[in-house]
Amino acid sequence: MKFTLSWLKDHLDTDASVGRVVDAMTMAGLEVEHVEDPGSRLGAFSVARIVEAIQHPNADRLRVCQVDTRDGRKEIVCGAPNARAGLTTIYAPIGTYIPGSGITLEPRPVRGVVSNGMLCSAAELETAEESHGIVELPDSVEVGASAAEALGLEAVIDFEVTPNRPDWLGVAGIARDLAAAGVGRLKDLAVKPVAGSFPCPVEIRISSPEACPMFAGRVIRGVKNGPSPEWLQRKLVSVGLRPINALVDVTNYLTHDRDRPLHVYDAAKIQGGFLDARLAKAGESLLALDGRTYTLDAEICVIADASGVVDLGGVMGGESTGCSVQTTEVFIEAAYFDPIRTAETGRRLGLISDAQYRFARGVDPGFVVSGLELASRLILEICGGEASEVQVAGAALTPPAPVDFDPAYVHRLAGLSIGHEGAAEILTRLGFQVRPHGARLMVQPPSWRRDVEGPADLVEEIARIIGFDALPSTPLPSVTPPAGGVLTPRQARVQKGRRVLAALGYQEAATWSFTAKASAELFGGGHDALVLANPIAADLDCMRPSILPNLIEAVGRNAARGLHDAALFEIGPVFSGDEPGDQRTAMGAVLASHPARHWQSDAADDLFKLKGDLLALLDELGAPTGSLQIAQGQASPWWHSGRSARLQLGPKTVIAEFGAVHPRVLSALDVKGPIYAFELWVEAIPEPKRKGAKTRPRFDVSSLMPLSRDFAFVVGQDRPAGDLVKAVIGADKALIAGARVFDVYQGPGVPEGSKSVAIEVQIQPREKTLTEAEIEQLSSRIIAAAEKACGAKLRS
């Protein structure tokens, strides 16, 4: 919403500056977005007078002018046909940036004559879209005056109107709030009716009262339409509107001045002598005043005459009944159109107009007839003519219900102290009617404040007019935070997981929760329930089933910039359905290992590095890593079938999957592999059992010397080494403290189809040192267990 200070002063008696007005608006809740101040934009330009203009010696179309300026007399070369002695115009000194032509003036000879500045056209000042010749000002304007002042340009205040305050879409409404906030005195907004001298010849009907509860109108005959008077044109131009003709300009003026959209019809073109507010019939269409034809449906409210639709009610008029300079008989429509339907119509037709915007937010239902009278008065004043009687169909909406208000509530809710009188005074200034009601107040909101429903709304009105600066700053009652911290174990795990992975060398990314449907499908997602109806981009149309597709694509984007080495992770939501319980928190990581070449050989295998990182993470998160099963070859289909596994506590408690990403998936995502990755689901990790207990289990170590023995087993090459280790450990749970693979070998000495797995077994005697015989016995048990479980033979 835009307005100027002088327009505001039509309704507000004040000597406040633009700055003061802007501050007051801001602190009263009208959020000023922008102040366009031509005074500062055109600060370098000033009024000058041409004293002499002679033909340029070397150019037919140029004149060399002697000009009186605020910098003294200057010789200036000018190409405008109207550059003549005695003309008062606008001058820009050397060094000025000319907004309309985008150049900065330099002292440069023009065909041999140096021009010491420039005389400007309206287009060069950007005060008009086009212009012929330089600006012509009345002789009365003094040399040296500021251009903005001489041209009558004013600062334009542009602010955002919140949806609750449609009354701020009129300058009068802004004036009312500013008066209440102490910026000035509100002028009388009352409207004097115009007496009609004949019955309205156009009959008004409402066939669809839910879409148009009230419709008033009258005819003025014998009008002379033409350009609006200068004051009106200037007002419209000042807020960026184009003057059309007086009849139309009056409606646009009142739309902005009083938030009262109106429409004018050429009454001679109305067929059948009636206008009916009804719903459109499917298939009807209208050529509207914007030159476009709109096809309508039965949800759209229209005004129709005997020929059919002539107006999109509250949105835009029709071409067939529009007013032109030939119009001599005008019908003025003032109606109240249902906000929700008008908003829907705007969306359905893709048509937003000043009127539509206001009706959609809700205009003052109490100002329908007053708006009509105000328009009549202006039209009679500008175009002359004779007014009919006012005809009204339907009735205004019932006013908002009165609010039973205890001013002590201002203190309870806002912490501000105010008495009955103070509260009543502020509310009265805002247009509320206040009367005593026992120990309380009965407050009747004005018709234009349909947002006020209860006492809390009145507290806001009072607090914002007093000013939020007056609010006290009151410490919250102190509470003792829970001794165990405020985070749930799961929340603490998420915070910790982030730092563990960063410490392990992964960079945390935050990627969209959505991905392309095709990418989601690669990871078991893409269900209809998770596809957005209105995605922001075609490749962000589906909620992600996994964090991995986005991370893999991020690897690809980095690689495309030449950054091939990436270790990324993300902790965030993944979705298997659209119910709240279908959302899980995943920790996903990808490793695209292209480290800088190193002068030493580095044998570390990246997939096992990633496995180690995953286990370290799980350990830090307090997962029962000791009881985790590694189910190789059972991970989801987006993994490399031979190089992936699930980490699970049981078949139904899958905690994570890891491995190499399937090459088919990588090529579908257009990313070069190999890429190793894991994804773990935070909620799948069981919560620690001994919650609250901080003491650790007893430190129980044997004083007996541990010993170790190595075994090399030959097993089938497909047999996981993990099975062998498990069997070995199981041979004597009391004595065997651990077992670890330290070599895997295939080749000469080992039969074809087999491999040799060397395992170091740590033995911890518990009660006494073991004798050689006992160790031999234990070794036999180990060998037997390995054979039984895996068919392993001790390598000879």
Added chain:
Amino acid sequence: MSDLSTLESELIAEIAAAADMAAVEAVRVAALGKQGQVSALLKTLGAMSPEERQTKGPEINGLRDRVAAALAERRATLEAAELDRQLASETLDLSLPAPPRRKGAVHPTLQVMDEMIAIFAEMGFGVAEGPDIEDDFHNFTALNFPPKHPAREVHDTFFFKERPDGERKVLRTHTSPVQVRLMQQTNQPPPAPWIASGQTPPIRMVIPGRTYRMDSDQTHTPMFHQMEGLVIDRGIHMGHLKWTLQTFVERFFEIDSVVSRFRPHYFPFTEPSAEMDIQCDRSGGEIRIGQGTSWLEILGCGMVHPNVLRNCGLDPDEWQGFAFGMGIDRLAMLKYGMPDLRDMFAADVRWLDHYGFSAFQAPSLATGLS
């Protein structure tokens, strides 16, 4: 006498000339070995008269001791030289690079989220969460956005396709639906253990999470992070709101006095509603908090609307309180100086390296947040 001193000089000279351990050993054998010259002299002592032995004994023993000491010293010298040679041969060029090590990082948005949680935790706030895919009731209706209310339009909502039962899910446009989940008095368990469920006041919670709006430019992205706050108790008024947010802002920006102001605004779910601005300086092309004369909007807030309390089954005559919501990414940008919101979600490894945080920089009020 002169024989002994000649012998001593000769032996000492030989020891000094011994170039390696073998030469030292040869001198030792020649002097102190079984057949050695000094050993031979020692053997003569047995045949001497006691008087003679009394004078010769100390001389010969003294010779033996000095030769032995010279040998030991020479050995030590040679050993030291040998070790020096060995160490010299083991020289490594330490200007060579260490093996490459990836430097991990915590994302600035999530770092800032942890900072904010640390501040609010100290003020007694817990942390609640809710689902990203919401229903109309939680995202709008319960928050006093009636169906088709124009305030819904400002939210640029992402919708899912209509389900067979006619319901249309949305991506939550703010973290405020979790307010409803926290306040709504139901007897049902939450849909998942991590999702907030109805509590009996007093309530003091912050709600961090992802939020979504159809928007994209330098300061808007279709997904962003918000932190909501909710305090419900008896006797909580706007003064408490003001104190809480002023305190938060000072701790967050780690500046002892940040000048702030509250401006009236409109949100359907709060009444009165406000936006909080902080004073800053924009003159240098970048924003400096805590100086200057410009204002910068940083959050929206207000007293929870009585309709919202009623929609959740709380009696507005008994319970009241405040709520606030702020953009976590935006606060991160303001505090740490990232110019473009979109970069936050691009996962550019150079950007993450530049703006990321060390794993060990866990926010703590004890050390200062950052």
